[in-house]
Amino acid sequence: MMKKQRHLVAGTLLMSVMWAVPAFAQDYDLVINNGRVMDPETLFDDIANVGIKDGRIAAISQDALAGAETMDATGHIVAPGFIDTHFHFQMPVGYSLGLRDGLTSSIDFEMGCAGSYMAEWYEARAGVTGANYGCAVSHESARAMVIDGADGDYMRDGPLSALETRKNTGWSATRPTLEQGNAILEELDKGLQAGAPGIGSTVGYMRSGVSSREMFEVQKVAARYDRPTGAHTRYTLGTDTAENNGAQELVANALTLGAPAIVLHYNNDGWQLAHEMITKLQEQGHNIWGEIYPYAAGSTTINAEFLEPEVWIDEFGRRYEDTMLDPVTGEFYTLETYKETVASEPSRLIVIFKQPEENQAKWLTLKGVTMASDATAGTPYDAPWDYPLEELGGTHPRTAGARGATIRLGRENNIPMMQLMSILSYNAAKHLGDTGLKSMQERGRIQTGMVADIVVFDPELFTDNSTYEKGSIPSTGMKAVIVNGQVTVRDDELLPVFAGQPIRFDPEDKPRFEPISAEAWSAEFSTGMPLPSDFTGAFPQKVEN
Template sequence: MRSFQLIAALVMCSLPFGQAVSKDYDLVILNGRVMDPETSFDGVSNVGIRNGRIERITEEAIRGKETIDAAGHVVAPGFIDLEQHGLGPWGIKVNLRDGVTTQMDLEVGALNIGDWYAAREGKTQANFGTTVGQEFARMRVHDGLELEGANIYAPFFFDIRAHASEDGVDGWSVTRSSVEQMNEVTGILDEGLRQGAIGVGSTIGYAQKGIMTYEMLEAQRAAARYGRMTSVHHRFHPSAATPTESPTGVNEVLMNAVALKAPLQVHHDNDYGWWENQEKMALARAQGHNVWATYYPWIAGSGNYGASVVAPDTWEKAMGFKYEETIFDPQLDRFVTKEEFLEFAKNEPGRVLVAYSPPRKKWLPEWTKVEHFIVAGDGMPGLDADGKPLDWDSPYENYAGHPRTAGTHAVTLRIARENGVPLMHTLSQLSYWPAKHLGDTGLKAMRERGRMQEGMVADIVVFDPENVTEHATFQSGTNGLPSTGIPYVLVHGTIVVKDSRVLKGVFPGQPIRFPLEEKGRFVPVSADSWLREYTVGK
């Protein structure tokens, strides 16, 4: 027996390095330019994948059961989108064509977190995750909506908002909470966190009259008790008028985050004051705070007619915009007059619109150059021109809405390329920084993504760096055209986009979440408890 072992060892040692153990991987990606934003590794290599993970990155020859020839292409970590509202089958599909392997809505969030995740296990083509939504929690308390089940999330939130306003009052948006109501809302948030939500999602920008500053502090404190993020569409966005400048809204949540030593994400910081917000966040990060913001590289935004941000007091008076020049209706395929806007706001408050912001044109190239400024598509629900939901088989041409739903990540690559931005920096905006910041909250699934390294999860995008581009535009019939130059996308080691076609019936998407906890961490607020904590003699 010992003679056999000795002979075997001698034979193994006589083989050239790299051939000592010959094995097939599940999948190999050959001859591609492998780029890892965390380590700055950048070199032509072969990638071996087994059991959903990157097992080897090498210049040596390897083989697998499946092979992708990536010559002339970049092999990079799959793009991670932290704000996608169109998470139906069509929306997930078109985002896969844009290279997005992890698609989450951390702004609006969801309710019934355990049910939400359970409904998607084994049924989703991309990785999925959510926050617990402050908006929905307030709807339960202030509008009396039950909001049970697994579908209290985007893309249904416009319909839910319309339901909440059926009595003529958007309670969630305009009603101030009593202490008891605030505790009820915070308790709902805590239950979502207990069930594994990534953090708290807040749309305070749509509820700036209803959510008082102390209620916002308590929402952030609820997440902070778990060490988790609050993800915010901030108050006063995108106002340029004093005393309601947009940075004032960021100051509110940034101050809370610093005071609580808690993570913070600010959504779509691509309007007035973005430069001030980015400077403050950089200063906070230099002091050790885990704070960041997102942007999308488009000259127009999107929302619904009932949103306070496009109401006359904000859109006309504070911003100085004219409806007939800036508010575009995708279903009508034209701009609307103020009279038409007011009619839709009254009768169809959930109807989707596109809102142009002229100053963005000169700012847009600069966003691609800012460190820790993360790309998030803010994709809208997949609807056709009649407002009906698209299904997986619906033609891309049938989508009527904002093109950011389909082409955000490819347009970022194109604009960065045209402005001389280093590709490694762009990949950090698309993949590494979202994974890094979420991973730093303790989220294990994100510590294993956003990186091209051995041992990491094999969420991978293969793209042509010289030709990748968007095709979605604001013109009718082109809103949902998919990006090109991204021939392969892998989720958890499984090919989901092959030769620029999304494969049907392939569901490798993994849940991005925290573990379920046995007990919650909710602590109610009261005047007595405040006095005991912050005054003497009690």
């Protein structure tokens, strides 16, 4: 009851601001009339008019508002633009797919971008990007650069550099020396110094290469900046025990270091326990959260360690013929074609079926999670923004339709719309904003003064159209997608509007990197801590008669 009363008070305070529309404030840039306005933070849910001025929400009122442009939203929901913290397709055509699906802010908190190229990555998107854009600094890229010598123009592609770096295996299988370990950590620090919102780690792909000491030190680098580490956790994909052990490693490190953390796409075996752990930590005030996406299948490169026959077949008891799909040919792999493709095209993207379909809707009802698509690249991945989206090939349906699928599944399963708006937008903004990231403190909300990132959609018609056979068919039913006050999608049509802004911290002049000591690094492989020079043993010496 107290919680409900707090929401009512918050809603009353918001309403008092909404109604305080000065008489002279009539000429807004854009007015959205008669929509069902929903704000997940205050739980405001009512028919109202929204006035936008200079890229921000200037008024929310049941009084008539006048503007240079008006939009009738009768029968539509007006909600915060959707935020995705796990969006790999950080290219012009990738943003276009996301925008058609209601995406207004895209961040990659898993694969991430190389620290040395972080500033260039942001600069390349300034003024030419339809959605807001951000990228964590990449643990995987740092290892590829230090261990495999990866370095070239492809590193400027950020997350998609993995299509090249994963052709080698040192980054995943090699235990670094102390010198290499410090070089990896320093590369991560460079990205944070350049303003990256945190660190992204694919430790789940590096089972034999990353020690627990290294993972702890990686999270320590982020902790010095009070920023989160997001991880495809160790042992994912795995059993319900191993998966949770990986999540517990990430969370235990974060709690020890007093740092935020994101358990990426934990909608796998053992997800019930992972969710209980995350929510109980949130109740205790810790900034720990997790992601889900509403699909029974995932996607990755075919040479992932957990897909090797010794793991996927012998340990997990799966068959390629039932679980591993080529999204380009539409055919399932056999053991023979798997081996041939790993040898000839090790970074080829595949779709992997891993969970019962009935879980898809269950994940959308979870408290305190974010819906993060894990959007993968289609082909050609470097196509221009206005490339015919239906002609893109080789991608998972979540790339084009994760948000549409969320609304459709919610509609089919009677999931409250406010819950869906929370996991699609506000929850990510809240957790990232609590790290001090200003651009997220003023998004994910429909309130006066907030940035006007807004979606306007028909709750009965907005839906996904992408399938496992044709993964790039855009979603439909989106009346408008507004990014920083500018209409970027109107009636399902992409417009040549590039209003996207960077999601990042201000760059810093000085690094915060501190090299790890030889004693700490080698302790991972020793039998114990160094002993005093006069130590004679734990037990009394035998006395000779």
